[in-house]
Amino acid sequence: MRQEIGQHLIEYVALASYTLLSIVLFMGYRGHDQRYLILFMFILYYLAWSVLHHLSIRKMSLRIVLEYLLIAAFGVLALKVFF
Numbered sequence: 001m002r003q004e005i006g007q008h009l010i011e012y013v014a015l016a017s018y019t020l021l022s023i024v025l026f027m028g029y030r031g032h033d034q035r036y037l038i039l040f041m042f043i044l045y046y047l048a049w050s051v052l053h054h055l056s057i058r059k060m061s062l063r064i065v066l067e068y069l070l071i072a073a074f075g076v077l078a079l080k081v082f083f
Contacts, residue, residue, distance in 0.1 A: 011056075019046075026083075043075070046068070046072060050064070
């Protein structure tokens with residue numbers, strides 16, 4: 001895992017930065033509409049990032065796409081329960 005992060009450091013820094021920005025924005029807004037928009041934009045970014053990343057390392061498969069969709073769905077569910 002460390003070797004992969006080292007080889008694709010810019011990609012992982014972009015993902016971590018956008019994740020942190022999304023968390024800060026999500027916590028900063030109190031309105032449900034704004035929070036859902038931030039969440040929707042993060043999910044789109046997360047899914048696009050994962051597809052592009054796996055295409056770049058030539059390991060794209062339907063299983064990987066479904067895995068990322070499932071993770072995104074669990075994230076939405078967790079945020080709906082806790083916020």
